[in-house]
Every structure is written in C-alpha cells, then in structure tokens.
Amino acid sequence: MESVHHVSTSSKILFGKVRKMVPPMLEKFHKGQLGRVAVIGGCADYTGAPYFSAIASAKLGCDMSHVLCERSAAPVVKGYSPNLMVHPILPSTDSVKDPKSINASELAGPIISMLSRLHSLVIGPGLGRDGVTLKVVAEVIKEARSRSIPFVLDADGLLIVTEDPDLVKGYKECILTPNVVEFGRLAKALGINVKSQADVAGDGDKTSKESEACEQLSRALGGVTILQKGPHDVISNGVTSIISDIKGGLKRSGGQGDTLTGSLGTMLAWRAAYHDKLWDSGEKDNETEAQNKEDVQAELESEGRRMSSSTTLLLAAWAGSCITRECSRRAFEAKGRSMQASDLTDEVHPSFLRLIGEPEGSKTHL
Ligand SMILES: NC(=O)C1=CN([C@@H]2O[C@H](COP(=O)(O)OP(=O)(O)OC[C@H]3O[C@@H](n4cnc5c(N)ncnc54)[C@H](O)[C@@H]3O)[C@@H](O)[C@H]2O)[C@@H](O)CC1
Ligand SMILES: Nc1ncnc2c1ncn2[C@@H]1O[C@H](COP(=O)(O)OP(=O)(O)OP(=O)(O)O)[C@@H](O)[C@H]1O
Numbered sequence: 001m002e003s004v005h006h007v008s009t010s011s012k013i014l015f016g017k018v019r020k021m022v023p024p025m026l027e028k029f030h031k032g033q034l035g036r037v038a039v040i041g042g043c044a045d046y047t048g049a050p051y052f053s054a055i056a057s058a059k060l061g062c063d064m065s066h067v068l069c070e071r072s073a074a075p076v077v078k079g080y081s082p083n084l085m086v087h088p089i090l091p092s093t094d095s096v097k098d099p100k101s102i103n104a105s106e107l108a109g110p111i112i113s114m115l116s117r118l119h120s121l122v123i124g125p126g127l128g129r130d131g132v133t134l135k136v137v138a139e140v141i142k143e144a145r146s147r148s149i150p151f152v153l154d155a156d157g158l159l160i161v162t163e164d165p166d167l168v169k170g171y172k173e174c175i176l177t178p179n180v181v182e183f184g185r186l187a188k189a190l191g192i193n194v195k196s197q198a199d200v201a202g203d204g205d206k207t208s209k210e211s212e213a214c215e216q217l218s219r220a221l222g223g224v225t226i227l228q229k230g231p232h233d234v235i236s237n238g239v240t241s242i243i244s245d246i247k248g249g250l251k252r253s254g255g256q257g258d259t260l261t262g263s264l265g266t267m268l269a270w271r272a273a274y275h276d277k278l279w280d281s282g283e284k285d286n287e288t289e290a291q292n293k294e295d296v297q298a299e300l301e302s303e304g305r306r307m308s309s310s311t312t313l314l315l316a317a318w319a320g321s322c323i324t325r326e327c328s329r330r331a332f333e334a335k336g337r338s339m340q341a342s343d344l345t346d347e348v349h350p351s352f353l354r355l356i357g358e359p360e361g362s363k364t365h366l
C-alpha cells in the first residue's frame with residue numbers, strides 16, 4: 001500500500017526540477033547573487049561541525065559562506081579554511097559579565113545586524129549547549145522568522161525548538177534536520193508516539209509506517225518541513241512527503257549531517273533566487289500555491305510551469321539529502337572504513353554534477 005502522502009514522481013524528473021531551481025553561471029551576476037549563507041554554530045567543544053557545514057555550502061556553489069561562532073572557536077575554524085568568513089560574535093557564558101542577568105536580544109544585536117545581507121541560515125552545527133548562547137540564538141531565530149529569512153535547524157539548534165516549539169510553529173521557510181535521537185526528543189516534546197523497529201517491521205508498507213511519525217511531527221509544528229535522517233531520509237510538511245532513498249555509504253562517522261545542512265543552506269539561497277526571478281527559468285508564471293500532494297506532484301510533473309514555494313521547499317530538502325547521500329557513497333567507495341566527514345567535502349561538486357548537472361544556459365567554460 002502506498003502512503004496517501006508520498007510523492008511518487010521519479011528521481012529523474014525530480015532532479016530535472018531541482019536543476020530548474022539552480023541559478024545558471026552567467027557573466028552578468030555579481031558577487032553574492034548566487035548565495036550568501038551563514039552557519040551559526042561553533043564553540044569551544046566543536047569546531048568541525050560548523051566548518052563542514054559552511055564548506056559544503058561553498059562547494060555546492062554559494063558565493064559567500066559565513067560562520068558566526070563563539071570567540072574561542074573562531075581562530076580554529078579560520079585555520080581550517082581561508083575561504084570562509086568567520087565572525088566571533090556568538091556570545092557564551094565565558095564572554096558575558098554576568099551570565100545570570102543577560103539581555104539576550106541586545107547580545108544578539110551583532111548577528112541580527114548581519115541578517116539583511118544573508119539569503120539563508122544554518123543554525124546549530126557545533127553550537128553546544130551553553131545557556132547564554134542558546135538564549136541569544138533563540139532571539140536570532142525570532143528575528144530571522146519575522147524577516148522571512150529561510151533557515152535550517154540542526155543539532156543543538158533543535159534543542160532550542162524542543163524547549164520552545166512556538167519559535168518555529170507554523171513557519172513555512174525552515175527545515176528541521178533531526179537524526180534518530182533528535183527526532184525522538186522532538187517527538188517526545190510534542191507528544192508524538194514514535195514506532196519501535198518491531199512495530200515498523202510488521203505487516204504493511206514499511207516506508208509509510210516509518211514516515212508516519214515525521215508527518216505527525218510536522219503537523220504538530222504547524223506544517224514545518226522536517227527532514228528525518230536515517231537509512232532513508234523522510235521529508236514532510238505534514239501534508240506531502242518525499243522519500244530520499246538514493247544509496248549512501250556504510251560508514252557512520254560523525255559530521256555527515258553537516259554536509260547535509262550546508263548543502264541545504266545553499267539550496268535555500270538558490271530557491272530564494274528562483275522565486276525572486278534572478279534569471280529567466282523559461283517557465284510560465286504560476287500564481288497558485290500547492291496545497292496538497294496532488295498539487296505538488298502536478299507542479300513537479302508539469303513541464304514549463306513555475307513551482308510554488310511549498311513545492312520548492314520540499315524539493316530543496318530532497319536535493320540536499322540526495323547530494324549528501326551521494327557524497328557519502330562516493331567517499332565510502334574511495335576510503336572504506338577509514339572514511340571521515342572531510343572526505344564528503346571533496347565529493348560535493350562531483351555529486352552535484354552527477355545528480356543534478358549544470359542548468360541550461362550555464363556558462364562553465366570561457
Ligand atoms: N566534528 C565535529 O565538530 C562534530 C560535531 N558534532 C556536534 O556535536 C554536537 C552533539 O551532536 P550529537 O549528534 O552527538 O548529539 P547528541 O549529543 O544528542 O548525541 C546523540 C547520540 O546518539 C547516538 N546515535 C546517533 N544515531 C543513533 C541511532 N540511529 N540510534 C541510536 N543512537 C544513535 C550518537 O552516537 C550520539 O552519541 C552537536 O553540536 C553537533 O553539531 C557532530 O555534528 C559530529 C561532528
Ligand atoms: N543507516 C543509514 N543508511 C544510509 N544513510 C544513512 C543512515 N543513517 C544516516 N544516513 C545518512 O547520513 C547523513 C547524516 O545522517 P546522521 O543520522 O548520521 O546525522 P547526524 O547524526 O546528525 O550526523 P552528525 O554526526 O553530522 O551530527 C544523512 O544524509 C543520512 O541520510
């Protein structure tokens with residue numbers, strides 16, 4: 001039995017639609033137009049996660065990749081790559097005078113003042129759990145939402161939502177990327193019952209059963225898009241779901257989720273450029289917003305009609321997942337059990353070319 005919510009469009013058609021959302025390489029574009037992405041994360045404990053995320057956004061093809069991190073993490077992240085712009089503006093208990101009486105919105109000021117220059121945010125990689133930091137980031141989330149800036153929430157960023165789901169409830173411009181453990185925490189906070197492996201293995205469609213909880217969680221959050229990572233990734237906005245099941249690698253080293261969030265950051269920036277009509281996609285205008293699976297599927301399968309924002313959000317999430325899994329497959333093929341997160345970084349561009357390819361009109365040679 002096929003789930004009533006799952007899009008059944010073939011991967012080939014979906015990749016063709018993703019390509020429509022990718023800005024072509026044109027001489028007329030100036031620096032920044034192909035995407036300004038910022039990762040908010042990086043603390044004394046974790047410097048790899050924000051680096052892997054930001055470098056993935058850069059390697060996928062955004063023009064500018066920023067990391068907004070805690071003071072002590074900044075020189076380390078800068079040392080990994082001169083390509084990233086690293087700003088030590090994320091406050092923590094160590095950097096404020098009196099951690100017990102802070103003005104979080106004031107402390108968030110330097111980050112908030114950067115928002116108008118950014119197309120998308122990735123909030124959470126290596127953020128840590130410092131109380132001051134999490135309060136400040138909650139203020140940034142509120143402000144980004146009020147300005148309709150799209151963002152990805154991952155890792156410790158999801159903890160903020162677990163504690164205060166209203167921060168994102170009903171926001172249609174974000175993607176949550178929980179792993180199994182993070183999904184369980186979110187589900188518990190919102191009173192969703194997650195099926196055990198034994199329940200899932202019983203009669204009926206396994207994929208539908210597995211994705212049921214993702215759909216329920218998305219509905220409990222008012223239609224927020226969730227990308228539930230696992231043996232296959234389930235993407236749902238509560239009404240429509242897409243499964244990403246292209247082959248990944250077999251090594252589960254830490255940090256692969258960071259390639260995912262960085263890729264999503266760039267996909268969200270490109271999606272914004274697509275909706276802003278930065279280039280002529282050659283498609284006819286479409287004034288209606290897809291409301292359900294049938295509408296989404298019709299937009300995905302129609303030739304020459306622009307996609308609406310709910311369709312492009314699902315598609316951007318699906319594309320980020322497919323690129324990451326392909327990176328992991330290729331890196332695993334090359335490195336076997338020695339594979340590390342940094343091996344995925346080198347595979348981002350080859351994976352993009354293999355799965356999506358340059359859009360029509362792109363000038364890749366001079
Ligand atoms: N190189 C780095 O700097 C890295 C930093 N990371 C950061 O580390 C922090 C904590 O992230 P964690 O993911 O460890 O979160 P948690 O601290 O919540 O730990 C989750 C735990 O669950 C376990 N787990 C994962 N998948 C599971 C599954 N399918 N079934 C059962 N157990 C499972 C993991 O081994 C891990 O110990 C975050 O800030 C994150 O961004 C990670 O992204 C890994 C790489
Ligand atoms: N069992 C699996 N089989 C195939 N791919 C998987 C499996 N589990 C996770 N993945 C893939 O690995 C990537 C990262 O997912 P994972 O569950 O490891 O996230 P994470 O724990 O948040 O990672 P990180 O260590 O970066 O925090 C995703 O693209 C996901 O599709």
Ligand SMILES: [Mg+2]
Pocket residue numbers: 154155179257258
């Ligand atoms: Mg993670």
